[in-house]
Amino acid sequence: MARWGMVIDLNKCTGCAECVTACKVENNVAVVGKDESEMGRTMLWMDILTHYEGEYPNTKVRYLPRPCLQCDNPPCTKVCPVRATYLDPEGIVAQIFPQCIGCRYCMAACPYTVKSFNWYEPHWPQEMAAALNPDVSARPAGVVEKCTFCVHRLQKAKEQADSENRELQDNEYIPACAEDCPTQAISFGDLDSPHSEVSELIRSPRIFTLLEELGTEPKVYYLSEIE
Amino acid sequence: MQKNDLLEKDRDLFYSIEHTGPAFYWMVGLLMTILAFALFTYIIQIKFGLGITGLAQPISWGFYIVNFVFFIGISHAGTLISAILRLSKAEWRRPITRMAEVITAIVLAIGGLHPIIDQGQPERILHLVTSGRLQSPLLWDVTSITAYFAASTVYLYLPLIPDIAILRDRGTKPRWLYQFLSWGWQGTERQKKILERAINILMVMVIPIAVSVHTVISYIFAMTIQPGWHSTIFGPYFVAGAIFSGIAALLIVMIAFRKVYHLERYLKEIHFKYLSTLLLIMSLIWFYFTFSEYLTTFYGHEPDEMKVFFYKFTGDFSPYFWIMVICNFIIPVGILSNSKTRNITGIFIASVCVLIGMWLERLIIVVPSLANPRLEYPTGIYIPTLTEWALFAGGVAVFILGFLIFAKYFPLISIWEIEEGRETSISEVAHRLSSYLPDDVEQDEIKKILK
Amino acid sequence: MEKKSIFILQIASIVYIWIFVIAVDVWILSLLNVAKKLNDAINASVAIGILAIPLFITIAGILTYVFVGLQKNKV
Numbered sequence: 001m002a003r004w005g006m007v008i009d010l011n012k013c014t015g016c017a018e019c020v021t022a023c024k025v026e027n028n029v030a031v032v033g034k035d036e037s038e039m040g041r042t043m044l045w046m047d048i049l050t051h052y053e054g055e056y057p058n059t060k061v062r063y064l065p066r067p068c069l070q071c072d073n074p075p076c077t078k079v080c081p082v083r084a085t086y087l088d089p090e091g092i093v094a095q096i097f098p099q100c101i102g103c104r105y106c107m108a109a110c111p112y113t114v115k116s117f118n119w120y121e122p123h124w125p126q127e128m129a130a131a132l133n134p135d136v137s138a139r140p141a142g143v144v145e146k147c148t149f150c151v152h153r154l155q156k157a158k159e160q161a162d163s164e165n166r167e168l169q170d171n172e173y174i175p176a177c178a179e180d181c182p183t184q185a186i187s188f189g190d191l192d193s194p195h196s197e198v199s200e201l202i203r204s205p206r207i208f209t210l211l212e213e214l215g216t217e218p219k220v221y222y223l224s225e226i227e
Numbered sequence: 228m229q230k231n232d233l234l235e236k237d238r239d240l241f242y243s244i245e246h247t248g249p250a251f252y253w254m255v256g257l258l259m260t261i262l263a264f265a266l267f268t269y270i271i272q273i274k275f276g277l278g279i280t281g282l283a284q285p286i287s288w289g290f291y292i293v294n295f296v297f298f299i300g301i302s303h304a305g306t307l308i309s310a311i312l313r314l315s316k317a318e319w320r321r322p323i324t325r326m327a328e329v330i331t332a333i334v335l336a337i338g339g340l341h342p343i344i345d346q347g348q349p350e351r352i353l354h355l356v357t358s359g360r361l362q363s364p365l366l367w368d369v370t371s372i373t374a375y376f377a378a379s380t381v382y383l384y385l386p387l388i389p390d391i392a393i394l395r396d397r398g399t400k401p402r403w404l405y406q407f408l409s410w411g412w413q414g415t416e417r418q419k420k421i422l423e424r425a426i427n428i429l430m431v432m433v434i435p436i437a438v439s440v441h442t443v444i445s446y447i448f449a450m451t452i453q454p455g456w457h458s459t460i461f462g463p464y465f466v467a468g469a470i471f472s473g474i475a476a477l478l479i480v481m482i483a484f485r486k487v488y489h490l491e492r493y494l495k496e497i498h499f500k501y502l503s504t505l506l507l508i509m510s511l512i513w514f515y516f517t518f519s520e521y522l523t524t525f526y527g528h529e530p531d532e533m534k535v536f537f538y539k540f541t542g543d544f545s546p547y548f549w550i551m552v553i554c555n556f557i558i559p560v561g562i563l564s565n566s567k568t569r570n571i572t573g574i575f576i577a578s579v580c581v582l583i584g585m586w587l588e589r590l591i592i593v594v595p596s597l598a599n600p601r602l603e604y605p606t607g608i609y610i611p612t613l614t615e616w617a618l619f620a621g622g623v624a625v626f627i628l629g630f631l632i633f634a635k636y637f638p639l640i641s642i643w644e645i646e647e648g649r650e651t652s653i654s655e656v657a658h659r660l661s662s663y664l665p666d667d668v669e670q671d672e673i674k675k676i677l678k
Numbered sequence: 679m680e681k682k683s684i685f686i687l688q689i690a691s692i693v694y695i696w697i698f699v700i701a702v703d704v705w706i707l708s709l710l711n712v713a714k715k716l717n718d719a720i721n722a723s724v725a726i727g728i729l730a731i732p733l734f735i736t737i738a739g740i741l742t743y744v745f746v747g748l749q750k751n752k753v
Contacts, residue, residue, distance in 0.1 A: 040283035040607040049603050066602070075452055081365040082354040083716070101354055102277070102347020104287040105365060109451040113285045113600040117347065119278035141276035142347025211601060214452055361709050361723035370730050373702065377737050385744060407684050410748040421747035425740050432736065 002168075003091040004149055005191035005219035006178065007201040008065055011226050012185035015063030019177035019186065020046050023067075026150060026176035028132045030122030030139075043116040045147035046177050062225070065186070067177060068093060068114045068147035069210060069218035076106035076115070084144075091191075091219055092149050100143040107144055111214055115146040149188075150175035170196055191219060240642050243488045243634040244399060251631065258628040265621020268614045269344065277347055281611045285604060286597045290615035291345035294622060296444055296589045297472070298338030299372065300465070301582075304473025305331030306379040307437040308505075310430040316659075318652050319501055321644045322493040326484070327477050328383040329639070333629035334476075335376045337622050342368075344618060364450045367443040375433075375440045382429045385422060388412050389643040404636070441469040448592065455524075455535035455596035464516040471509035471555075472585035475578040478502055480630065482575050484639055493640050496571065503574045506581065507563040514556045534599040543608060544595050547587050554584025692745055699738040703731045 023029065023046035030043050051062040074093050077085050084100035087093055107115040121141040124132070132138070135152040139145055157173040170189060178186040189196035198221075201207070206223045272279055282289050305327040312320035342365070343349050359366050392412035395405035412418060445465035448456035458464075478499065485494045521540075524532050539548045559577040562568045598606050633639070706727050713723045 036278075038607075039281075040285070040605070041278070042284075047604075051603055079363050079365070079450065081360055081363040082351075083358055083360055083718070084354075086718075099351075099354060099358070100348065101351040103342065103345065103365060104347070105363070105447070107284070107287045108453070108597060111452055111601050113602060113604055116284060117287060118276070119282070120276045140348070141278075144347075356705060358712055359705075359709050360718065361706070361713065361726045362719045366709075367726065370706070370726060374730065374733050374737070377698075377734065381737055381741055388744075388748070403680065403684060406680075407687050410688065410745055411752045412748055413752055415751055417751040418748050421744060421751065425744045428736075428740055432733075436733070 001089055001192075002190040003192045003219065004070070004154075004173075005091070005189070005198050005202070005221065006067065006070075006149070006175075007187045007198050007207075007221045007223060009185045009187070009201075009223040010062070010064065011206075011223060012183040013063055013065060014183055014185075015048060015050070015061070016182065017048055018180050018182055019065055020044060020048060022046075022176040022180035023147070025128075026133055026136070027148075028122075028124075028136045028138060029116075029145075030118065031124050031128065032120075036119070041117075041119050043118075043122075043145070045114075045116070045145070047114075064222070065177070066112070066114065066210075067149070067175075067220060069112050069216070069220045070147075070149060072217035072219060073215060075109045075111060075214075075216060079105045079109045081105065090154075092151055092154075093146075094151065095145055095148060097137060097139050097143050097145065102142040102144065104144060111211055111216065115144050117144050118142060237642055237645060239489060239492060240638045240640050240645075241394075241397070241399075243639065244394070244636065247635065251635070255628065255631060258624040258631070261624040262621050262628065265617050265624070268617040269621075272344075272614055273349065277345075279612060279614050281609055281615060283607055283609075285600045285606055286594060286609040288345070288593055288597060289609055290611050290619060291341050293586070293589045293593050294619055295338055295341035295345070296465075296593070297586050298334050298341065298622060298626075299444055300441060300469035300472045300585065300589070301476045302331045302334040302338060302375070302379075302473065303437055303441060303466070303469035304477040305329070305334075306375075306382055306433050307470060308474065308477065310382070310433050310437075313426075313430050314434075317501075318648065318656060319498055321648045321652075322490075322640045323477070323481070323498060323502070324386070324644070325383075325641045326480055326639055328379065328386075329630060329633050330473070330476060330480060331379045332376070332383050333626055333633075335372065335379065336629075337625050339372050339376065341622075364443065364446045367446065368440075371436065371440045371443045375436050378429065378433050378436050382426075382433050384408075385426050385429065386641060386644070387637060388422060389414060390638050390641060393642055394637075438466055441465045448596075453596050454529070454531040454599065454601070455592070458520060460516060460520055464520060467509065467512050467516055468585055468588060471506070471513050472582060474502060474506045474509060475581035475585070478506065478574055478578040479582070482571060482578075484630075484634065488634070488639065490640060493645065499571055499574050500569065503563050503569060503577070506559060506574075506577065510556055510559045510563070510581070517552075517555075531599075531601050535595050538595045538599055539591055543598070544591060548591055551584045551587040551591060554580040555588065556584075688745065688749075692742055695738050695741055699734045702734050706730055 024031070024044070027045055029045055032041050032043060036042075045067065047066045049064040049066055051064065053060040053062065070091060070093050072087070072091065074085075074087055077087055077093060080086070081103060082099055082101055084096045085093060085106055086096075102117070104117055107113075107117060118139050118141050122139055123129070135156065153175065154173045158168055161168045161172065170193065174188045178188040187197045187201055189198040191199055191202065193199060201223065202221050204223055206226070207221050208224055209218045209221055280289065280291075309320065309324035309327040313324065343352055346352065355366070355369065359369070361367075361370075388409060389412055391405050392409040392414070395402065395409050399405060442462040442465065445461035449458055449461035451457060481494055481499070481502075485491060521536065524536050538544055558580045562573045562577045594609055598609065600606065710720070710723050710727050712718075713720045
């Protein structure tokens with residue numbers, strides 16, 4: 001069985017936030033207003049963390065795109081009281097929106113703070129509301145959501161392969177952020193398959209994962225910048 | 228005949244049941260209004276979602292969880308203290324145990340509702356029934372709070388049976404209620420034995436259950452790997468804090484109802500002095516735990532932990548942190564260790580301070596860890612809205628209301644235990660004391676002393 | 679007549695307590711079953727089950743003991 005993983009090359013990332021936008025559109029992530037956003041209720045499945053180094057004028061800005069890290073040992077699924085989040089056999093940490101009771105324990109337990117909560121009924125600007133992605137279920141108010149590696153794309157790709165009576169091929173399933181990245185900084189694929197791009201990339205000496213010391217074993221890897 | 232004399236002696240204890248003044252109705256009306264307002268805000272919250280609270284990301288837990296921990300903490304006043312005092316045969320417990328047990332039952336019901344208030348989808352609480360995960364600390368809570376609620380209501384009810392029978396025999400209305408609840412109690416030897424046995428079993432059982440409840444609540448935080456939460460001493464730290472706030476709540480309730488229902492004959496200065504000694508000890512224990520918790524963090528100086536540490540000591544939460552230290556340690560120890568200030572007023576001030584301090588402690592545990600995520604996110608400040616304050620006020624109102632209604636129908640001081648104390652405890656204690664002494668005191672001598 | 683209805687009420691309350699306790703225990707057992715089916719850390723659930731199930735039965739047992747004992751030993 002596949003073990004889906006992602007490698008983000010920070011050397012290629014320009015911080016353009018195309019991945020953030022692609023993700024929001026793909027997954028019907030709600031758009032909150034300015035006031036809400038200032039309160040800290042922005043909903044982003046893919047976020048870009050900014051890190052400033054040095055004193056002006058010798059500053060350096062570093063960007064770090066952050067989807068859900070899809071841990072192999074996820075602290076969030078352990079604490080869920082109702083199995084609304086679990087590690088599926090292909091290594092994706094899934095969210096079941098109709099099952100979530102909205103206790104937000106998983107949000108509190110996630111060391112990467114990747115989860116968002118629907119504080120209100122989600123809504124979009126009128127132009128966008130007409131163009132929601134039909135493959136991704138809408139969320140009601142009061143449930144937790146996060147990046148799912150665009151798991152609906154996996155389902156679609158599998159169905160396609162099934163109907164054509166063949167195995168799923170490499171690069172047939174790829175999340176929106178990886179697909180849309182203009183500098184191709186995001187690679188995606190099966191970590192266990194010896195020929196996939198990601199399995200070659202994770203052998204690079206530049207490879208690292210976020211907060212490795214916690215033992216959460218993320219399946220989103222980063223390639224460090226070359227100075 | 229003699230029985231009636233005794234009851235005549237204790238007529239103060241029936242006062243709250245048999246005389247209901249306008250003040251009572253005004254008070255109930257006021258509390259109902261507060262409660263109605265709280266319910267109203269809650270309905271609005273259900274309609275619009277948790278967005279109307281001050282919660283956001285990453286501070287996704289706030290007042291509701293703080294109050295959950297706080298109220299459940301107070302519940303330790305009751306059953307635990309009453310069980311320990313009963314178990315250790317502390318004779319001065321007699322007028323105290325009932326009030327302590329009532330606190331537990333009411334506060335547990337309030338606290339237990341808070342996680343539901345906090346839920347984004349409250350009607351999905353049924354998912355716990357169909358597909359709950361016993362591996363989640365939240366389910367440990369559900370189980371242990373249910374067990375504690377069941378055990379402590381039974382533990383409140385059983386010693387109430389003889390008193391209910393007294394009320395039944397006096398013909399207090401509604402008669403059917405007392406007839407129903409007294410289970411044909413007539414005070415026969417055999418019945419007394421059965422009741423005593425049941426109370427003894429329960430009181431031993433209830434202590435570990437009570438300890439488990441707050442341990443498990445601390446595990447909600449301690450089982451995660453978040454800085455400031457992932458601590459091995461959280462279990463005992465929470466239990467100690469719970470007993471601490473519980474004693475403070477008990478003292479406040481005792482002082483208030485002593486004044487309102489004129490119970491000065493029963494709740495004497497000595498009871499307050501003994502209980503306040505316990506409060507003083509718990510204050511010292513609380514300080515010890517807090518000290519070890521933060522010193523180990525500071526000495527290790529792990530960067531993520533230190534972010535939370537400085538957020539509490541010098542950052543946004545420092546006012547609350549230092550007020551907590553003053554309220555939980557400096558004021559109570561200052562007042563209670565000085566015999567001049569250790570009077571009812573002093574004890575009242577110390578207890579109120581402790582309640583404020585312990586509430587702040589829960590706030591300081593819940594919010595700063597969430598406000599300092601490990602990765603670099605912009606974080607706001609948590610400012611609770613009117614909704615959260617209203618529901619907090621509602622919780623407090625239910626507590627007082629519950630107490631008033633209980634006092635309307637049942638005696639707040641155990642009548643039969645007071646009587647039993649008058650009849651048998653003096654000679655029992657004399658015998659017990661003589662058995663402590665190195666040389667056996669003759670039975671005749673005890674009798675002489677008793678006369 | 680009143681005596682009889684109160685007696686029925688009392689019996690009903692004992693029955694109610696047992697229904698409650700059995701319901702809690704059945705609930706815990708069913709959760710164990712789900713955990714086993716989904717292969718989701720069953721041992722943790724078993725530990726809680728072992729503690730909780732007898733506990734609730736004991737509480738109901740004590741209450742029944744008192745109720746029956748008091749009724750039986752009326753003069």
